[in-house]
Amino acid sequence: MRLKKHILLYIILLLGVIVTTLPMIYMISTSLKPNGALYEFPPRFFPSISEITLENYRYILNEGKFYINFLNSMFVSTISVTIAAIVASALGFCISRFRFKGRKQLFGFIIVTMIIPGTTLILPQYELAVKLNVINKLSGLIPFYVAWVIPYSTFMIKGFVDNLPHELDEAVYIDGGSIYTVYFRIVLPLIKPSIASITIFNFLTAWEEYPWANTVINDNMKRTLPIAISGFFGQHQFTQWGYVFALSALSLIPVILVYIVFQKYFVSGLTAGSVKG
């Protein structure tokens, strides 16, 4: 009885796995086919063995722009998440531990900005970017990405610090330590895993961000990967799907690596806000 039930569950889950992975497998299989001008007929899910070619990848890698786009994405994402980790953990710590003036309002603002879709602010942010003269610059992306992820990151960090016992802080204060001692010596080491998980989420957010980068960056050499891919897509009258998907697959590699290596942080980061213990 139990065995029968388990087999049924495995079959259902495997069917789900097929649906889940099908689009990505199709993307990779298309990127391994010779680059036809438009749509092949009949379309096939897999290329025949003799047909498999790395021609599309060779094209993308030889074209040279790929490395620049890749480095742009890497630079923007890395700097953004580092700044975000530093400022959000300090914010989260202070909001959790101290009753300063305006604390409630600040936390209220943070919650409200989590509710407002980021894209609704694209217009005044564009106006600000023009004023700050950061249009078409990578520095036009970084501070906006940081600001974008601050609310959620702060919210998460505050939650984690809330759960740390106050006794540790008090012991430090009795020994004559300052707020800095508590923050840098006690709290930061304890919330390291939480910082890791918000950092991974923020990295993925920055790595795949499209609407804002597409608005601010025009210059080919300043493009991050998502707009390089979409630009590739719109560039030719007949989309070169082989190239588009080869570029897509290459840009997914860091994401998959981060995902597999930091798996456990994904789960803890995701579930912290959702489950009331």
Next chain:
Amino acid sequence: MLTRTTSNKLRILSLLLPGLIIFGIFTIYPILKLFIMSFFEWDLGSMFEQSFIGLDNYKNVLMDETFRISFVNTIVYTLVTVPSQIILGLLVAVYINNIPRLKISFRLIYYLPVITSWVIASLVFKYIFNTEGLLNYFLKDILSIAENNIRWLDSRIGGLSVAMLLGIWKGIGWNMVVFLAALQTVPKELYEAAEIDGAVSFTKFKNITIPYIKGTILFAVVMLTIGGFNVFTSIKMITGGQPAHQTDTVLTWMYYKAFSTGEFGYSAALSFIIALVLAILAIIQFKVLKRDS
């Protein structure tokens, strides 16, 4: 003692300040600016010259037929994708929770669509659903269900459906992880007691699991509703709002008005209306959340 508290205040301030400055300039200022912009006649060409026109922008948005279409599209998108993601995500979570082996492998695979970028996933879906694409080939030439190639992306319902399908496909993994975590909090004894009483799986699910994870379900509803209103990249890549803005959502329509026709004032009013609608929805949902927990 006074100096001590003063220096503590300074220390707190020094920790807060970097974040406050960035948050203030790049988020709070734009929110206020958006509100102000929405009362002005303001366009891309004359960015720094504006004239106050009161509520005219709001009037224009609300009277606009295309805005109404995009609003209905967004509501439909949200009403379809939110429950679908929750139900499917919860089902996958319950199944994974009930198998003896390979739990982590399944979780790993089911989460993959979540980390795939919107741009890439949209292009793959566009490719599959294209008129000469793989799906039509299956339907027409292999299964012979369709007589001709179906133009999925050339109608309002078709284009939206593909975007919704993508949204659901991409969202199941997130729900699965969140619900898997919630399921771990349900005490095993409850199930054992129910089994002694002879309850079948579905009864257990309905009477024990659902009430126990209600808070998580509401959390998911809040987050996914925000996500539904935020839909942008998939529509922009898959249909581009075509045909004739029939598949636009509020944000793609706002973006079009701002950056293609340059009507900043109009778009600002539209953005503000959306933010307001979401804030009200979220407050209602949070109230329900609080009352239930």
